[in-house]
Amino acid sequence: MNLQDYILSGIVESYVMGLANPEESIEFERMCDAHSEVRAARNAFELQLEQAFIQQNLEPPVLLSQGYFLKLKWKETKNPPALN
Amino acid sequence: MGSSGTYSEQELITALKAREDQAFSYLYDHYSGSLFSIILQIVKSQEIANDVLQEVFVNIWRKMESYDPSRGRLFTWMLNISRNASIDMLRSKSYLNSQKNQEINDNVYRSDQVTQPDIDSIGLTKFLGKLKPEQRVLIELAYMKGYTHEEIAQIEDIPLGTVKTRIRNALLQLRVYLK
Numbered sequence: 491m492n493l494q495d496y497i498l499s500g501i502v503e504s505y506v507m508g509l510a511n512p513e514e515s516i517e518f519e520r521m522c523d524a525h526s527e528v529r530a531a532r533n534a535f536e537l538q539l540e541q542a543f544i545q546q547n548l549e550p551p552v553l554l555s556q557g558y559f560l561k562l563k564w565k566e567t568k569n570p571p572a573l574n
Numbered sequence: 575m576g577s578s579g580t581y582s583e584q585e586l587i588t589a590l591k592a593r594e595d596q597a598f599s600y601l602y603d604h605y606s607g608s609l610f611s612i613i614l615q616i617v618k619s620q621e622i623a624n625d626v627l628q629e630v631f632v633n634i635w636r637k638m639e640s641y642d643p644s645r646g647r648l649f650t651w652m653l654n655i656s657r658n659a660s661i662d663m664l665r666s667k668s669y670l671n672s673q674k675n676q677e678i679n680d681n682v683y684r685s686d687q688v689t690q691p692d693i694d695s696i697g698l699t700k701f702l703g704k705l706k707p708e709q710r711v712l713i714e715l716a717y718m719k720g721y722t723h724e725e726i727a728q729i730e731d732i733p734l735g736t737v738k739t740r741i742r743n744a745l746l747q748l749r750v751y752l753k
Contacts, residue, residue: 500742540649542752548607
């Protein structure tokens with residue numbers, strides 16, 4: 491399989507969405523390290539996926555944003571407080 | 575943070591790794607809605623999704639040092655943490671018990687139906703809905719329920735190679751709809 495066929499095989503989408511099996515993931519990461527085209531293809535799909543979510547302006551769950559998270563001081567907290 | 579009150583990806587990662595409160599607040603404000611949508615679509619309960627989202631942010635906090643930007647964008651990493659935590663929840667005893675109780679409640683009265691948001695019209699499911707039914711079924715099983723290709727081959731009684739090809743084709747099609 492040549493590089494372009496590999497990129498267009500669905501492995502990029504499969505890896506990014508967490509659906510590649512361990513062997514495929516290791517191979518994909520090796521291909522990313524070896525070929526900037528594969529890295530670029532991964533980054534392009536990641537951006538597309540992210541934009542698809544961000545453009546929908548999904549609201550944070552109100553109850554949580556008013557409660558638990560505002561009370562956290564991340565820097566000072568060695569371990570996050572117990573969830574309740 | 576940049577002068578416009580936003581972070582570049584790199585600035586955000588640096589600030590998060592330095593554990594700056596402001597960066598975590600920014601992360602929550604900008605991404606929790608997206609992450610919550612994927613969690614809700616997997617666990618299908620607002621209350622449980624709230625719990626999972628809390629767990630996800632704690633995990634993000636805990637794992638931030640080991641996050642490697644060379645392996646993918648921050649959002650992808652957070653999305654996968656959210657999906658994995660949701661699937662772990664699906665398989666937990668407490669979830670399975672809550673589903674049993676829910677079935678009993680549903681048989682008595684269906685009051686919760688009114689307040690449930692339409693989770694099929696938002697987030698990733700909005701795009702999954704455009705897939706052909708036979709493609710959607712496989713993505714639901716693999717992405718939303720976390721089954722391996724081998725398990726899906728058994729469930730659907732189709733060859734493993736076919737499962738793999740169909741899932742990859744479905745993902746390529748999904749990508750077209752994301753545009």
